[in-house]
Amino acid sequence: MIRKISILTNSFIGINARTWEDLAFIPTNADPQLDKDFQEVLGVNPVRCYLDNTGLIGVLLTMNKNGIVVNGNVPLEFMRELLPDRNINIVSIDDSINAVGNDIVTNDHGAIIHEDFSKKSEKLISDALGVEVVRRSIGGIKTVGSGSIVTNKGMIVNPETTDEEIEFLKDFFKVPVKIGTANYGSIFVGSCIIANSKGALVGSNTTPIELGRIDDVL
Numbered sequence: 001m002i003r004k005i006s007i008l009t010n011s012f013i014g015i016n017a018r019t020w021e022d023l024a025f026i027p028t029n030a031d032p033q034l035d036k037d038f039q040e041v042l043g044v045n046p047v048r049c050y051l052d053n054t055g056l057i058g059v060l061l062t063m064n065k066n067g068i069v070v071n072g073n074v075p076l077e078f079m080r081e082l083l084p085d086r087n088i089n090i091v092s093i094d095d096s097i098n099a100v101g102n103d104i105v106t107n108d109h110g111a112i113i114h115e116d117f118s119k120k121s122e123k124l125i126s127d128a129l130g131v132e133v134v135r136r137s138i139g140g141i142k143t144v145g146s147g148s149i150v151t152n153k154g155m156i157v158n159p160e161t162t163d164e165e166i167e168f169l170k171d172f173f174k175v176p177v178k179i180g181t182a183n184y185g186s187i188f189v190g191s192c193i194i195a196n197s198k199g200a201l202v203g204s205n206t207t208p209i210e211l212g213r214i215d216d217v218l
Contacts, residue, residue: 001199002200002202002214003037003040003202004201005037005201008027011192012186012203013202014058014101014149014193015059016030016056016057017194018061018063018101021044022043023044023063024038024045024046025047025057028049028050030055041201043198044196047082051070051071051074052073052074060099061101062104062145064108064129064130064131066108067127068090068091069091069100069104069128070091070093071093071098072092075092076092079092091124091125091127093121095117096116101145101146102145103117103143103144104125105190107151107173109175110132110133110134110172111133112144113133113135114142114143114144115136117135138158138169140158140160141160141187141188144190146190149218150173151218152175152196154175157169157177159187182214183202183203183204183205184206184210193214199218
């Protein structure tokens with residue numbers, strides 16, 4: 001299932017929320033309808049919160065089935081209080097590269113991270129997510145989490161991504177990979193889409209042609 005939405009009047013919805021298969025986080029002050037969108041399209045009941053006193057959850061957090069990586073300003077104790085009944089790895093990354101949602105793209109098979117993360121951060125990310133970690137850009141974009149999106153079903157990358165890169169990504173993430181845009185031509189698809197293997201929420205400015213491509217992959 002796929003549905004167009006906005007969050008806090010913003011069509012770049014990936015900035016404000018994050019999901020995986022059975023867990024999601026949305027801003028505390030988001031429209032009540034958003035809970036229904038996540039339940040019906042993604043099959044998950046979202047947790048409402050602020051991270052570092054903002055609603056920029058998709059910028060400050062990323063996750064897969066094994067763990068959660070958050071910005072260094074978000075206390076681990078706070079995250080554990082949000083998830084009292086879950087036994088999941090949670091790490092807080094204190095690094096000059098600190099917008100972890102923008103700088104990591106991951107599924108349950110692998111993670112690609114911004115090339116400038118420290119070695120310490122790379123190890124923490126790998127340990128938390130329980131997957132192999134590779135440093136590289138995708139389609140010329142270093143902020144790989146904003147420039148691409150991957151689930152356990154498929155991956156969308158920006159149109160500048162080469163055929164050689166796509167072949168690598170297919171093998172690394174173990175999913176089909178296709179190029180695409182959202183929100184009327186934005187190459188920052190990770191900032192425009194929230195998805196898991198059950199469905200996708202896309203920014204409200206996404207065109208019918210873009211919707212078709214996204215739905216075909218995710």
